[in-house]
Amino acid sequence: MNNKTVHHLSHTDLDGYSCQLIMKYTPYSLLNYNANYGAEVKQTLELILQNISNENKSATILITDLNLTADESRWLNTEVLKMNENKKDITLLLLDHHGTGEDSAQKYEWYFLDTQRCATKITYDYAREHFELNEPEWMEKFVNIVNAVDLWKMNERENFEYGKVCMRLISEARELNKIMFPKADNNYKISLLHEATKYIDKTDAPIVLDDSIHMLKKSFFKIDVNDTIDNLSTKFIVSLLGEARRDKTIYYKGYKGFLSYGVGNTSIVGNGFLLTYPEYDFIVDVSYRGTLSIRANNSVNVALISKEWTGGGGHPNAAGGRIIGFKEQYRYDLVKQQLEKIINEKEATAGELEYKKEA
Numbered sequence: 001m002n003n004k005t006v007h008h009l010s011h012t013d014l015d016g017y018s019c020q021l022i023m024k025y026t027p028y029s030l031l032n033y034n035a036n037y038g039a040e041v042k043q044t045l046e047l048i049l050q051n052i053s054n055e056n057k058s059a060t061i062l063i064t065d066l067n068l069t070a071d072e073s074r075w076l077n078t079e080v081l082k083m084n085e086n087k088k089d090i091t092l093l094l095l096d097h098h099g100t101g102e103d104s105a106q107k108y109e110w111y112f113l114d115t116q117r118c119a120t121k122i123t124y125d126y127a128r129e130h131f132e133l134n135e136p137e138w139m140e141k142f143v144n145i146v147n148a149v150d151l152w153k154m155n156e157r158e159n160f161e162y163g164k165v166c167m168r169l170i171s172e173a174r175e176l177n178k179i180m181f182p183k184a185d186n187n188y189k190i191s192l193l194h195e196a197t198k199y200i201d202k203t204d205a206p207i208v209l210d211d212s213i214h215m216l217k218k219s220f221f222k223i224d225v226n227d228t229i230d231n232l233s234t235k236f237i238v239s240l241l242g243e244a245r246r247d248k249t250i251y252y253k254g255y256k257g258f259l260s261y262g263v264g265n266t267s268i269v270g271n272g273f274l275l276t277y278p279e280y281d282f283i284v285d286v287s288y289r290g291t292l293s294i295r296a297n298n299s300v301n302v303a304l305i306s307k308e309w310t311g312g313g314g315h316p317n318a319a320g321g322r323i324i325g326f327k328e329q330y331r332y333d334l335v336k337q338q339l340e341k342i343i344n345e346k347e348a349t350a351g352e353l354e355y356k357k358e359a
Helices: 014-023 039-053 070-085 099-107 119-130 139-150 157-171 182-199 205-221 229-243 266-276 302-310 332-349
Strands: 005-010 029-034 059-064 090-096 111-113 249-252 255-261 282-286 291-296 313-315 318-322
Touching: 005 014, 005 039, 014 029, 014 059, 014 119, 014 139, 014 157, 014 182, 029 039, 029 182, 039 059, 039 070, 059 119, 070 090, 070 099, 090 119, 099 111, 119 139, 139 157, 139 182, 157 182, 157 205, 182 205, 205 229, 229 266, 249 332, 255 332, 266 282, 266 291, 282 302, 282 332, 291 302, 302 313, 302 318, 302 332
Parallel strands: 005 029, 005 059, 059 090, 090 111, 255 282
Antiparallel strands: 249 255, 282 291, 291 318, 313 318
C-alpha cells in the first residue's frame, strides 16, 4: 500500500477523528474525509470515487468508525469492481465496531468488524500489524482512553474521565465548517487531539485539559497578535474564504458574489470578507435548511437580489430569504449547482432591474 493514496473516511466524533490521528503516523499519502450517518456517507463516498477517478494512480479507500448499510456496501463494492475492471487499482478496507454492520461484514472480505474494541483501537492494532506504524510514546495510552469512553467503560475511571474531556473537545470544536473547509476543519480537530495527548500523564489530567481547552483553540487560530477567539477565528475563516475564491465565485447581472454554505455569522464574517476583498459586490451564505443571508458593502442592493431569488428582502446591505424546495447537501459543489440554477432562471426571466450602487 506504500505507493497508494489512502482516502480515509471516518466518523465525526472523537473515535472517528482519533482513527485519523493514528493514521498520521503511517508512511502513506493520506486524504481525510469525515461524514455522519445517513445521506452524508453516500455523498462522501461518491466524492472519494470521483477524486480517485480523476487521478491516474493506485488508491485505497479506508473507512473507519462508520458501518455501511447492506445497500451502501453492495453499491460501493460494485463501483470499485467496475473501476478496477477499467484498469484502476483500488482496494477497500473498512474497520468498524458497530454491530449493525454484521450482514455486510459476513459478505465482504474488506469489511472488518469487531464489536469488542472501538474503531480507534481496531485501527491502531491493524496499523501496528499491517501499516508500518511509527508509533509515538503516547499513542497506546491515548487509544485506551478513547476505547474507555467510546465503549463507556466507567470502571476504567482515569481513562474514562480523560476521554470525556476529549469527547467534548471534539464535539464543541465548531468554529470551522467541514463542508466548506474540510481540510482545515479536519486539521483543526486532529491538531486539538494531538495537543490533548500532551496532558495525559499530568496530575489531575482531565482537569488540566479541561482548563486548557480555550487556550488550545486560540493557539490554532492565532497567526500573530492575540485577540478574542471570535476575532481570531473570523480572521482565519475570512482567509480560508479568500483562498477558495476561484471555485466559489458567482455572478448575477454583472455583479460579483461569493457563495458560502453553512458558515453562518454572516454579518461579521461577510463584512470581514467584503472589506478584505473589495472586488466582490456581495457575499451570500446558504444554511443547511436553505435560508439565504446576503451581505454587501454599498456596492449593490442585496434586498433586490433576495427578492428576485427567493421572494425575500431586507436592507440594501443586509437581506435574506429561503430557497423553496432546497435539498440539504453534504458537498459544496451540489449546493452551488442548486443556487446557480436559480440564478440562471432569474437572469433569464427577471426584467432589466438596475441596481443602484450606494454613494
